[in-house]
Amino acid sequence: MTIVIGILIILSVVAWIKAVMVSKKEGEATKKQLNTWVMIGAVLTVLSLSLMFIVSQNS
Structure with a gap:
């Protein structure tokens, strides 16, 4: 999941x-x-922030 978030941030x-x-x-x-x-x-930024929030809640 971290790789996906990293790719989204780069994009x-x-x-x-x-x-x-x-x-x-x-x-x-x-x-x-x-x-x-x-x-x-904007869409990629919101998507990456949402995924970071979801991952942080599951930790």
């Missing part, structure tokens, strides 16, 4: 970095792409 960090990189660009298409990366980052 969420990558998604947030991509969101920051996209936010520096301009244009209508980048707004949609930014929303996508922010959504992916």
Whole structure:
């Protein structure tokens, strides 16, 4: 389970970095792409935090 949480954390960090990189660009298409990366980052962050909480409660 720790490996899964680690992978989720790495993926969420990558998604947030991509969101920051996209936010520096301009244009209508980048707004949609930014929303996508922010959504992916938020979902992965919440998922990893939830799994960390569940694992800590089972210990």
